Amino acid sequence: MAERIAVVGAGLIGGAWAIVFARAGHEVRIWDPAPGAAEAALATIAARLGDFSAAGLVAEAPGAIAARVTAALTLEACLEGADHVQENGPERVEVKRETFARLDALAPRDVVLASSTSGIPASAFTEGLAGRARCLVAHPVNPPSLVPLVELVPAPWTDPEVVARTRALMDAVGQVPVTAMKETKGFVLNRLQAALVAEAFRLVRDGVMSVEDVDACVKDGLGLRWSFMGPFETIDLNAPGGVADYAARFGGLMGSITEEQTPFRYDADTVAKVDAARREVLARDGIAGRSAWRDRRLMALAAFRKAQG
Numbered sequence: 180m181a182e183r184i185a186v187v188g189a190g191l192i193g194g195a196w197a198i199v200f201a202r203a204g205h206e207v208r209i210w211d212p213a214p215g216a217a218e219a220a221l222a223t224i225a226a227r228l229g230d231f232s233a234a235g236l237v238a239e240a241p242g243a244i245a246a247r248v249t250a251a252l253t254l255e256a257c258l259e260g261a262d263h264v265q266e267n268g269p270e271r272v273e274v275k276r277e278t279f280a281r282l283d284a285l286a287p288r289d290v291v292l293a294s295s296t297s298g299i300p301a302s303a304f305t306e307g308l309a310g311r312a313r314c315l316v317a318h319p320v321n322p323p324s325l326v327p328l329v330e331l332v333p334a335p336w337t338d339p340e341v342v343a344r345t346r347a348l349m350d351a352v353g354q355v356p357v358t359a360m361k362e363t364k365g366f367v368l369n370r371l372q373a374a375l376v377a378e379a380f381r382l383v384r385d386g387v388m389s390v391e392d393v394d395a396c397v398k399d400g401l402g403l404r405w406s407f408m409g410p411f412e413t414i415d416l417n418a419p420g421g422v423a424d425y426a427a428r429f430g431g432l433m434g435s436i437t438e439e440q441t442p443f444r445y446d447a448d449t450v451a452k453v454d455a456a457r458r459e460v461l462a463r464d465g466i467a468g469r470s471a472w473r474d475r476r477l478m479a480l481a482a483f484r485k486a487q488g
Contacts, residue, residue: 182348183208185257187282188267189220189250192295195322196265197224201247202237202324203352208249210257217250224248227324234478236485258286263348265317267295275304283310291341291348293317298369300362301334312338317345318366319354325477327355330366371410377443383456384449390456406480 184200186193189211197207197220211217228241237244251257258264264286268278275294282292283305292314294301305314315333320326329349333342342358349356359367379393388396404413411422418425461469 182206182262183260185251185261185264185286186210186267187254187257187264187278188295189213189217190267192319192321192323193265193267194220194224194227195324196267196295196319197248198227198231198244198324199352199354200265201244202228202231202239204247205352206247206249208251208257208259208261210251210254212254221245221248221250230475230478231324234475235482236478254281255285258282258290261286261290263345264290264292265295266293270297270299272299272303275299279304279308279314283308283314289313291315291345293345295319298365301332301337302362305334306336311336313341315341315345316366317349317356318368320368322474322477323354325474325481327353328368329354329356330359330368331356332359332362332366334362374440378440380443380445380449380453381440383453384443384446390453391460407484 182205184197184205184207186197186200186207186209189209193209193211197209200207201224209217209220211220225241225245228237228244231237232241264282266275266278266282268274275296279292279294286292288310290313292305292310294304294314294316295318296316297318299316301314301316305311308314311334315331315337318330318332320328323329331342331345331349333339346356346358357367363370365373375397379397382388382393383390408416414425415421418428420427
């Protein structure tokens with residue numbers, strides 16, 4: 180049976196979540212405290228679904244999917260009859276606390292309250308709530324309508340059944356849920372990304388390689404494998420005897436490299452150097468257009484992956 184989903188926050192992430200749930204057959208109500216934001220999101224959602232249809236990513240008519248998403252005039256209306264709430268508000272802990280206090284007070288008692296936050300742990304904004312056991316983080320990759328991974332990060336007091344229900348829902352709507360066994364700063368996806376991005380900045384800062392060539396190392400090297408394999412499977416296949424053999428062959432080298440990788444604090448000079456290099460190839464006013472190009476490439480990749488089964 181189709182569930183009713185409440186999407187709180189109608190920005191880019193909220194709109195993409197609405198697509199995820201609607202294309203899976205669920206009724207979605209979307210609300211935003213900014214006047215007109217939810218209505219504007221409906222137009223964006225309809226346009227995006229047209230793009231998805233052209234890329235072969237949805238079999239159903241875009242208009243039929245879009246019709247499942249409606250704008251709610253109030254938060255109360257958005258939450259009425261909801262089976263799951265996906266919050267997408269500003270990345271400020273005080274705002275999260277206020278929002279989740281309202282959600283906990285208004286949403287039916289058995290409804291899961293999930294936050295799309297990129298790095299604020301649920302324990303930081305749900306501790307004082309009567310319904311804190313039903314709260315968790317469900318952190319997507321931007322945009323979740325094209326990149327399916329979603330990190331489920333419970334607080335220490337989150338009911339395991341809430342995690343299980345959320346994981347089952349994410350599976351059912353075509354996402355790829357992964358579950359953290361405990362909270363960490365930045366969650367797992369951002370920690371993996373932070374390690375790579377920090378090293379990329381260090382290599383530019385230390386004059387080892389240009390910005391463009393560092394990007395090429397990932398785009399035309401590591402990223403090709405990582406688009407369909409994770410780091411552990413990659414190294415498992417990189418030595419005849421698997422992970423143990425890889426560690427025996429390359430562990431000394433790889434371990435010694437990590438000893439050189441001191442924390443990177445995003446110093447102003449290095450950031451300016453990297454930004455200037457990027458602006459040489461992409462003017463600041465071209466970022467939105469290039470982002471749209473990125474999404475089209477993601478659509479093509481998603482269509483290819485879908486065709487492969």
